[in-house]
Amino acid sequence: MLQQKAEDFAKELDSNSEFKSSNGWLENFKKRHNIFFRELCGESTSVDASSCEKRLSELPSLLRDYKADDVFNADETGLFFQCLPNKTAAFKGEERHGGKQGKIRVTVLLAANQSGKEKLPPLIIG
Numbered sequence: 805m806l807q808q809k810a811e812d813f814a815k816e817l818d819s820n821s822e823f824k825s826s827n828g829w830l831e832n833f834k835k836r837h838n839i840f841f842r843e844l845c846g847e848s849t850s851v852d853a854s855s856c857e858k859r860l861s862e863l864p865s866l867l868r869d870y871k872a873d874d875v876f877n878a879d880e881t882g883l884f885f886q887c888l889p890n891k892t893a894a895f896k897g898e899e900r901h902g903g904k905q906g907k908i909r910v911t912v913l914l915a916a917n918q919s920g921k922e923k924l925p926p927l928i929i930g
Contacts, residue, residue: 837895910928
């Protein structure tokens with residue numbers, strides 16, 4: 805968004821401008837003005853991927869007798885619909901003032917088959 809806005813300003817200031825805001829331009833702009841992105845809050849731990857390896861290695865033999873259209877995967881996720889972003893642009897050395905993230909959420913169950921041809925409507929639990 806910042807790159808697009810910079811290009812819009814360049815066109816507004818000079819209609820013949822061929823200014824292009826590349827990723828390099830953005831990185832240099834952030835360095836010049838001491839802007840970086842930082843976490844406001846987050847989770848301290850998550851599932852260890854190595855603990856899932858054994859089960860994942862067994863999946864192909866379990867699924868070999870089924871068509872991709874008949875194998876579904878479903879997972880639930882929290883939708884924090886009143887939540888603020890967890891990152892923001894800030895100047896280096898600027899003190900961070902953040903509170904706790906909002907906890908108001910609904911649980912959404914998403915499901916689709918292995919081939920991707922059939923996606924079930926989301927099931928929402930409020």
